[in-house]
Amino acid sequence: MSPDLILFFLLAAVALAGAINLIVQTHPIHSALSLIVVMVALAGIYLLLGAELLAAVQIIVYAGAIMVLFVFIIMLLNAGKEERTSLSHAASWLGVPLAVVLTVVIGWRMGHSAPSPAMGGNVSGVSRTLSEMLFTSYVFPFELTSILILVAILGAVALAKRDF
Amino acid sequence: MAAAPPATYAVVLSAILFGIGALGFVFKRNIITIFMSIELMLNAVNLSFVAFSRLLHVLDGQVFVFFVIVVAAAEASVGMAIILQVARNRHSLNIERIDLMKL
Numbered sequence: 001m002s003p004d005l006i007l008f009f010l011l012a013a014v015a016l017a018g019a020i021n022l023i024v025q026t027h028p029i030h031s032a033l034s035l036i037v038v039m040v041a042l043a044g045i046y047l048l049l050g051a052e053l054l055a056a057v058q059i060i061v062y063a064g065a066i067m068v069l070f071v072f073i074i075m076l077l078n079a080g081k082e083e084r085t086s087l088s089h090a091a092s093w094l095g096v097p098l099a100v101v102l103t104v105v106i107g108w109r110m111g112h113s114a115p116s117p118a119m120g121g122n123v124s125g126v127s128r129t130l131s132e133m134l135f136t137s138y139v140f141p142f143e144l145t146s147i148l149i150l151v152a153i154l155g156a157v158a159l160a161k162r163d164f
Numbered sequence: 165m166a167a168a169p170p171a172t173y174a175v176v177l178s179a180i181l182f183g184i185g186a187l188g189f190v191f192k193r194n195i196i197t198i199f200m201s202i203e204l205m206l207n208a209v210n211l212s213f214v215a216f217s218r219l220l221h222v223l224d225g226q227v228f229v230f231f232v233i234v235v236a237a238a239e240a241s242v243g244m245a246i247i248l249q250v251a252r253n254r255h256s257l258n259i260e261r262i263d264l265m266k267l
Contacts, residue, residue, distance in 0.1 A: 012177045019181050019204055023188035028196045035200050038181070042207055049174060049218045051226050054210075061233055062207070066240045070200065073244045077251045079196055130223050138227050145234040152238035159245035 003109035008048055010105055014098070015041035028079045032070050039063040053127040174215035181208035195247055195257050199240075206236050 018037035025031050039062050046055040073079075134142055185208060188201030210229045217225025247257075254262045 008173060012173070015177065015181065016184075019184040022197075022200060022204060023184060023192065028194050028200070031197050031200050035204060038204060039207060042211055045174060045177075045211065046214055049171060049214050051214045051217070051229070054214060054226050054229050057230065057233060058210075061237060066203070066237055069240055069244055070196065070203075073247065074196055077196075077248070077257065079194065079257050126223070126226075130226055133223055133227050134230065138231075141231055145231060148238050149234065152241050156241045156245040159242065160248050 003105060004048055007105050007109055008045065010102060011041045011044045011048070014102075015045070028074050029071065032067060032074060035070075036063050036067050039067065050126060053130055171215040171218040174218075175212055178208045178212035178215065181205075181211065193258050193260060195250070195259050195262070198259065199243055199247070203236065203240070206232060 015038050018034045018041065021034040022031045022038070025034065039058060043055040043058040043063070046052075046058060182205050185201045185204035188204065189198055192198050192201065210232055213225040213229045213232070215225075217223060250262055251257055256262065
């Protein structure tokens with residue numbers, strides 16, 4: 001039972017708990033925070049699977065920009081009513097031990113085994129090849145996504161305008 | 165090299181996450197929660213891309229995840245703008261109240 005496997009099951013359990021919590025909660029802000037938990041757990045699994053650039057992009061773009069947009073909109077629209085639930089206490093009872101366990105397993109894994117490509121043992125490995133592919137074989141979809149983002153910006157501004 | 169978790173476990177996890185996202189998409193009533201279930205499904209698909217890219221020892225799966233993330237960002241911004249307008253016009257985020265195009 002290697003530390004990688006234990007770490008994978010731990011992160012998978014966190015991701016599953018976050019996903020189930022997303023559909024169980026009634027207030028959308030709780031669902032948004034659970035989705036952020038799922039995304040961070042998935043970023044950890046990407047690291048284990050050897051996709052370190054994707055893990056960073058997932059945290060920065062997905063959890064750091066898209067989910068922030070979601071939280072903005074939920075707070076702007078005042079979605080859902082304010083209620084004090086007892087689940088906040090359950091989160092602290094469950095969250096603190098889980099964070100300790102996660103830290104211990106990550107520390108064990110990093111100190112235990114030889115560096116793998118996913119952990120920087122071969123620094124110019126995956127990210128370099130990925131960037132080269134992105135700018136040579138996939139350059140056409142890459143440029144198309146920039147046009148897509150421009151169209152999305154124009155669409156969002158045009159749709160959210162208050163008066164015409 | 166440390167024994168990485170077999171990528172088939174990640175594919176199974178991706179399938180379960182996709183199912184949970186589909187459940188949320190079908191059964192929730194708040195429009196923002198439905199949108200978040202769609203994002204969960206997209207994340208599950210990203211995970212399966214990365215897992216298969218690991219299984220087949222190619223990097224094309226990871227490149228495609230980039231594009232999925234970009235498309236999800238564009239879709240999220242336009243979707244939020246639409247939700248904003250819908251919430252302004254109908255004064256409700258319950259999809260059972262905004263199921264007709266006529267006000």
